[in-house]
Amino acid sequence: MEENLYQRIRTEIEKIPLVDTHEHFMLEKERLNTRIDFFYLFPHYASSDLVSSGMSPEALDEIWSSEVSLEDKWDKFEPYWKNIKNTSYARALLIAARDLFEIEDINKSTWGKLSEKIASSNREGWYRYVLKEKANIDVSIVDYLDTGSRKKEAPRI
Structure with missing residues (x-):
């Protein structure tokens, strides 16, 4: 009831x-x-969380660079994602991944598919x-x- x-x-x-x-x-x-991909989601507030969790500004620039492969971007990003995953800004990205792209979690096994779906959107x-x-x-x-x-x-x- x-x-x-x-x-x-x-x-x-x-x-x-x-x-x-x-x-x-x-x-x-x-x-x-x-050209947009998964890392297109991180130019605003969530990027501040990445830096607060220890990511250098240079590494942040690399995950935004179109000259760095998506796999290299993920390798740089993943340790910091684990640190910020439960912040309010990251939670908003998780909700968007779920509600817009049918991806339940952002992790090593899902980020590539999410990136493809973001690009096709x-x-x-x-x-x-x-x-x-x-x-x-x-x-x-x-x-x-x-x-x-x-x-x-x-x-x-």
């Missing part, structure tokens, strides 16, 4: 449209011209799919940090 009530409440709450008041999305046309309409269809976000306010040249390009997401 209690589980049924919880599920009913959750179902009703999930119907409420949201307003996302602060994002830093790359313009879709720029993202479409960028880099298509027109991905933001709309994630924000509107999956997250029920009615509108996102995007801060591009460069309002002059991008103000008119930014679509309403």
Whole structure:
């Protein structure tokens, strides 16, 4: 009975449209011209957790580099992932892996498949799919940090 009530409440709450008041999305046309992989998920807050757990800024630059193989990136990344896996930023990435890419955990045996799925998701309409269809976000306010040249390009997401 209690589980049924919880599920009913959750179902009703999930119907409420949201307003996302602060994002830093790359313009879709720029993202479409960028090679993305698993490590694309780490340019923001989770990267600070990596550095806090001991990763050097140089190693962080390497996992973002398109010149370093994915396997070498994982080898550099894995020891620090184990340190940050339970932080709030990492938990958000785990939820995204599960809900968007059907990968239950990020580890040595799953990161490659996750990376492939992330790369194949880099298509027109991905933001709309994630924000509107999956997250029920009615509108996102995007801060591009460069309002002059991008103000008119930014679509309403």
